[in-house]
Amino acid sequence: MASNNGIPEEDFKFLKIIVSEYFNARGLLVMLKVLFKDHVKEFKLSGITETIELLNALESSDAFSYKDLTLLHDAIKLTDEFSLQSKLKEKIPSFPLADKQAPVTKLTAYRQKLLKFGYCLTSRDLSKIDKSYNTPLKRYDNSWAMIRDLEHEQVITPTKMADFIKVLERIDLKSAVSILNEGCTPECQKEKEHPTNTRPIYNLPDSEYAQLLVNVSDCWSKFGDINMLKVLLCDFNRIGITEIQKEDDVFNLFRLLRSSGKLSPSNIDVIAEAAFLCGVGPIEEIIKKKIPTYQYPASMDEVHKISEYRRNVIEFGFKVEATNLKTILKLSNLSHIKETDKWRLILSLELNRKLTPKNKETFVKMLRENDMTAEVDALNTY
Template sequence: MEGMQFNVLKMVVSKWYDDNRSLTMLKVLFRDHVAIGKLATINDTMDLLNDLFKSSQLTPSDLTILGETINLTKHYALQERIKSTFQLFPDVREGTVSIKFTPHRQRLMKFGMALTPKDVTLIDGLYNTPLKRYADAWIMINDLEDQLKIKEGDMKEFQQMLETLNLRLALNALKEDISGTSSAFGIPSTSSVLVPSPTPTLQVPEAYQMPKMDRLQFNQLLGDVSTWWKRYGNVNMLKVILSEFKVISVVLMEEKSEPRSLFELLKGSGLISEADVDVIIETVILGGQSGVELKIKESIPTFPGLNTVEITKFSNHRQNLLEFGKVIDGSNKERIGYLFGLYVPELKDQWSLIFQLEKGLILTEDSHVKQAFVKKLNDNGMVAEAKALNTFP
């Protein structure tokens, strides 16, 4: 594999895991391969892959660790994305033997995937006073490894704690026998290296361009997304997302109670049109409403799917606000509201809180304002909320 092809491969893999918010998972997986101090400074998947390349654990002639990563993280759709560029990339199959990751590391991956947000809260309460309010299971596992609560070869006490909390699925994952006899990724069992097939033609996919729609298609798209959002989404979250665009009056947005009326504000301001619906498509992704994809394909048969769309219309600040909202629980919503002088009875949910924080210029993109806000959260023990605001640097 030539240098440029290898760089493209790293780019495809990096973008996939970053888009799927999986860096914290990868940090657990690669804890035995990357120095702990270095791991703590890594902010995106490309940095991680480059560190593996630097230590010769991932090279153009040996992609074994990449194949095993896809297998252990269960991101099998990434294989298809890679094959769209490198058709001869070997098949990654579930159940193949890992030669790069220890049985303990593999069990931790299964353990993390078995945990629910409620499980994470229970374990957090068992080990931390005050609660650290971990943003996800992987951050918790990494922290417990730092504290030596999770330690290879000495898991008896931790397993007993899981037994006490009655977390059977998670406990079973930690006790699972890691064994097998199948060869690695379609390569004969005498080989331990995932070697790329003869160099394929480099095919870098171009970004998908949404075709121009006629008025009927455009209105159908608005109607489908609005109806879906009203049924499955949160209109206050939609207001937070669309607050990205300062051309829309905050007062106008505040008085709207239906998704369709909010999307009409986009149309009125020229942010969307028959020739440009990127904002509405990206809004669907940011709002977690990807289930509407099939409805979109009914209106636009050529639309290949939401996984081809890149977020380009929304800032890192906006995406940080969404991560912030996802980790705020009911009690902390009220605490934050009182802390910053908001009228708490009017805050129906965490998205209403964020909308009011932005409206009052209490939380803005300005680095000084944001730092002061984050510091106040940390000072009051809301570590997960503070951390979420720095998800996207």
């Protein structure tokens, strides 16, 4: 039996096929990823290449089922794809039509706002935003790819929206600003005028940017651990681990970071967060001397550019005992590696894919079975 907002279970698999073919034919999978991001974990979302995989993931998360098609109705209303509804009704007579007057209930106001924002952007707008945030340019194929990327980079978030709007205002994207300001409360407006949780906008001249990198590199070489920095930089997929491993100069590591698009004259957050995580205190003074308004992280809550997984690996590096590390190498069939530096050994574990985000739980299980409690706790810190 179907509910008032559902269909018989035997019709549901055909519904998913029709919906998948419809959105695939229009190249709208990435748009759906933006729309449904709150309902599917990011590590699953990033690996999805077909709309039907996304629908299956939504079903697994209990956001979408044959008993409750509300999420699909909300998507049809928001995207104005009512031809899909007609197609579904034609192929599956039991399909209940969406009530155009009913409120959207399964998608947040924030997510709806991002959808409107994506639809309003032109190719020229995309180019302006790309130039504002990326060096080198990423040349986004469409607005949805850009939103996905900027959400991943923590540029677009509910708490950072005021900062993002400020950038759009500076590059004169009036329509986009108007959409993102819709429904803004007095408190929200006050936050935009006097932001408290956003970092001030800056854009260093090339000469000052180059000098900052030289000063930070020299400081790191004097007070920090280059191998710890290498482990931290493995967080960024566009920099190969082998390339990181063979580099022995801090400045050149920052050069790799810049070529990956994670570091620029208008965004040095990765350096600041890396220094904070690795305990290279003097770098804070160097950055603030060059950018007096810069908000250096004061707690782990203010670290956004470096993933929780990577922070756990750094914590593991701090806590792992030398004797335990040797045991770990043996258990990982890497006992032939004769490195003595623990950070280089951790790099070897990552290079040989013994410690990765995907197999972290297996790795932790191995540690737990060998009574390495401190190391297990470290890898589960965040």
